[in-house]
Amino acid sequence: MKRICFLCVMMSLLLFIAGCWDQDLLKDARLIYGGGYDPAPNGKLRVTFVIRDVPSGEQQSPKNDIITTEGDTPRDARDHADDQVSRHIRTYKNRFILIGEELAKQDIYPVLEVFYRDPKSSLNARIGVAQGTAEDILSLKKVGNVLIAEEIDELIKSKEETTTVPKVTLEKIYPVMLDPGEDFVLPYLMEQGARVNVSRIAMFHNNKFTGTLSSEESTMYLLLKGRKGKVTRFTQNMSTKGEMSTTEENPQIRYDFLTFNVDKLKQKMKVKVQSGDQITVHLKLKMKVSVIEYPKDRLEKKQVVAELNKDLSKKMTDLAQKTLDHMQKARCDGLGIGRQLMAFHPRVWKKQKEEWGSNYQKVHFAPVVQVEITKQGIIN
C-alpha cells in the first residue's frame, strides 16, 4: 500500500515537472536565418532580419520575410522587431551575420557581444562584411530561385572550399578578436547585378575594418596561413612579352594563360628578431600543383616543366609579397606575428605591444614560394 501511494505521488509529480519551464515550441517561434547590421544616422543600429517562414501546406515552399528595425544594441533592435512580428523571434538557427561596411569600420565587438553571452545563440553562424549596407544585400530576398539566406550561407560555404574566403564562424573569431597579437579576416560580400559575389577578404585591425584583398590575394593569404581548402586554383599569364592585354597587340594571348590547382601545400613560418628589434618573418610555401589548362606547350619535356616551375615560383612569390604589402598597409596582422612574438619573444613584444599596429607595418616579410608541377591531367 505504502509503495503504491509513493508511486502515485511520484507519477503525478513527474507529470508536473516534465520540462514545463524551459519548453519552447517550434510552432511558437519565428526563426531568424540571418541578420544584417548597419549604422543608422542617429547613432543607432539598423538591423535587418531574415525570418524563415514555412507555410503549413506541404506543396508550398518556404519563404523569407525581411524586417528592418532600429535600436541601440543588437538585442534592442531584435526586441523592436519582435514587436512587429507575431510569435517569438528565436535565433537558434541563425546561419550568418552580415555587417555593413560602415559599421565594420567601427569596432564590431559590441555588435557581436550578445551572441557570445546568450547560451541559446548559435555560435556556428558564419559572419561576413557587406559592401555598402547589409540591408541592400538582404533586401534582394531571392537570388535566382534561391532564398537570400540560403544563398549567402551556401555561397560562403562553397567559397570556403575553393580557398577564396576563410572559414570563419562567430566562435572561431572570438579568441582572435580579443587577442592583441592577432587580427582576423572575414569574407567580403558584394552585390553584383541582382546577385551576391563572394570572392574577396575584408581585413580587420583591432576589430575595425581596414581594407580588402583582391580575390587572388585572398587565396594567397589563406595559403600563407596554411589553410588550404579542397580546391585552390590560380590563373597566371605566362607570356614572356610582359603583360600585354589585348588580342590585337598579342594575337597569341589565349595561349599564354596557365591555370593550376594546388594539390599539396607545405607552409612554414618563422619569426626572427634581429638586433635593433628588427623583426623578419620567413615564410616558406612548397606547393605541388597540377596543371589544369595550358594551351601553349606540351608538358612532356622536362625542360619545359622546369622552366614553368621556375616562372610560377617567381610569380607566386611576387603575389605573396604583394598580398603581405597590402596587409601591412591595412595593419591587419592576419598571420598572427604578434602572437608569435608574445609566445616566443616576450621581451620584444613587451616593447612593441603599445604601438603594435604601426610596428607591424615595419615588420620585414620574406616570402618564398616553390611551385612544382606534378600532375598535368590526361594529356601531355
Added chain:
Amino acid sequence: MIPEKSKITQGQLMFFIIQSQVGVGILTLPHKLQESAKGAGWISVLIAGLAVQVIIVILWALCRRFPSDTIYGFLPKITGKFLGNLLCFLYIGYFLFSAGTVLAKFADVVGRWVLLATPRWALLILALLTCMYLAKENLRVIARLFVISSLTIIVMVALSLCGYVNANFSYIFPITEAGWGNIIKSANEALFPLVGYEAILVLYPFVEGKSGGKLKAASLGNMMITLFYTFEVFTSLVIFSPAVMPAVSEPLLYMLKGFSFQIIQRIDLIFLSLWVFVVSNAMVSWIYMATVGLGRFFHRGEHKKAVPYTICILFILAMIAQEPSVTDFYDQAIKVSHYTFVVGLPLILLCFAYFMRKRGT
C-alpha cells in the same frame, strides 16, 4: 563485519575513486588556472595530481593499520571514544558539505547553460532523486554502476578532441610566463577539483585483497583522473587565447558550443548530459560516505535508512548557496576543511597511531 554482498574488487575501487574525483570542477578548472598560472595551467594539474598521490599514501597508511574498520570505526580506537565520535561527526559533516557544494555548482551550471527558466528547486530535486535511488543500494551495486559510467569519460575526451580543429598552440607559450611560484600556487587551486579520493577512508575495509593492491588501485584511479584533467585543461588553453579565457568560465562547454555535426547541432549539450551523469556519481559517492557514518551511529550500520534525510540536508545546503557571496564562502570552507580533514588530521592520526602502536585486528 563487512557483509559479503558489499565487498568490491580492487578494479571497482579504482573506478570508484575515478568517479568520485571527476566532479563539477572540471568545467571551471581551466578558467581558474589560467588566471594564476597562465599557459602553464596544465602543469599545475600534474603537480596537484602528484600531491594527491602523496595524500593517498598517507590515507592508505592510516587505513592499513585498521584493515577491517572504516574511518568511523577506527577514529574512536585511536583517540578514545568521546573525541573519536566527535571527529566522526565532523567527517560526516565534511562529506555532506562537499556533496552540497557539488550539488549547488551543478545546479548553477545547468541553470545557466540549459534549463534557463527552470527553478532551482526543481533541478535540485531531479538530481537528488536520482542520486538517492543509487545511494541507498549496497556498495557493490554502486561500484558496478560507476564502472559502467566511466565510459562516459572516454566519450568526453573524444568530444573535446573536436576542439583541436581550432587549436593554436602558441597560446600556451611562454610556458613559465607566470613564474614557477604561481604555477605551484595554482596547483593548490587544482587540488580541489581532484577531491574525492578520500573515499578510500570509508571504502578500505570493503575492498577485497591485500593492502598493496588497494594502494595500487587508488593510485591508478588518481593517475587516470589527473591525466584526464590535464588533457582537458591543456585543450582549453590551446583553444582560447589568454585574452578570452577570463571571460569564459566554462571553457570546455564553450568550445563545443560552436561545433555541429550533421545531425547534432549543439555538442555542448551532449557533453553536458554526460557530465551530469559523472557529477551525480560524484555526489552519490559523497552521500554514500556520509550515510555509512550516519548509519553506523543511528541505524545499526544500515546506511540506506540515513539516505532520505541526508538528501534533505543536501537540498537545503544547495538552496542556500544561490548568491555568489555564499558560494564563495562554501568554496573557502571546502578548502579549509579539506586541508584539515583529509591532509592534516589523517597525518596527525597516523603519527599518533604509529607512536601509540595502535592497530586494528
